[in-house]
Amino acid sequence: MLIGSHVNFTNEQLLGSVKQAISYGANAFMFYTGAPQNTIRKDIDVTLTKKAKELMKEEGISIKNVICHAPYIINLANTKDILKWQFSIQFLKQEIKRCQVLGISYIVVHPGSAVGLEKNVALQNIINALNEIIREDEPMILLETMAGKGSECGCTLEEIKTILDGVKSKNIGICIDTCHLNDAGYNMMLFDDLLKEIDSLIGIDKIHCIHLNDSKNPLGSHKDRHENIGLGTIGFATLHAIATHEKLKDVPKILETPYVLKEYPPFKQEIESLKSGNKNPNLIEEIIEYYK
Secondary structure, eight states, rough: OOOEOOOOTTTTTTHHHHHHHHHHSSEEEEEEOOOTTTTOOOOOOHHHHHHHHHHHHTTTGGGGGEEEEETTTOOOSSSSSSHHHHHHHHHHHHHHHHHHTTOOOOEEEEEEOOSSSSHHHHHHHHHHHHHHEEESSOEEEEEEEEOTTBSOOOOSSHHHHHHHHHHHHHHHHEEEEHHHHHTTOOGGGGGHHHHHHHHHHHHHEEEEEEEEEESSOOOTOOOOOOOTSSOOOOOOOHHHHHHHHGTTTSEEEEEEEBBBTTBBBBBHHHHHHHTTOOOOOOHHHHHHHHHH
């Protein structure tokens, strides 16, 4: 099972990310190259990157199973303030270059929010931006499926398909998020049917990352509130079936589940539970006890 979680990228940069992933028992992971809410970025330290890759080799973690996530402040959908839209394009280009220096192959991007524009106009804005950004010899952009909160774009497979069809380059894929899909109205308990729909509209081969999250919300709520594995409305059995699905065995699954009591990361215990195939009825208690 290719399984990991979001990890930090702080003073030790990629090396720190690798160490954290190892502590969780992960063989995949995802990170931001800086805070997702701002533009403050430190130069990539090539020495730390080299040490990180040496440690990954020792631990059997492939660089192809390491994912970067673009910051939330990027919005490719809205052009009401053209300078902000152009800034989003330039900042995403910069993030892609940082991924290239790190040797990362994939960067996950939220498509953006219309914020007062017609949805078809917003989707075309995303297409225009991506056609300016994407280069064949750079890391691949993965559009994330969204929950449909507010005026989010990419909350249906048809919207994702519209964007992909409009992008001239083939250097683009998707990241499916189980919580987002549930909240957008796709029943995760019927995952095989969903995969068939994805394959028909987009192609399963376009899936290069899965955000494996339970949801606090009922189907179709359009709220986007993640829950710990097995404690939400999707449930452990469904999420384990997705994590072990034969057609997705080579796709890294990344946990973005909430910290317990806002300070304890749950990933070590959730990864152990998913690997064993056994739902942990005492998950929260074990997480708290482990960190105390």
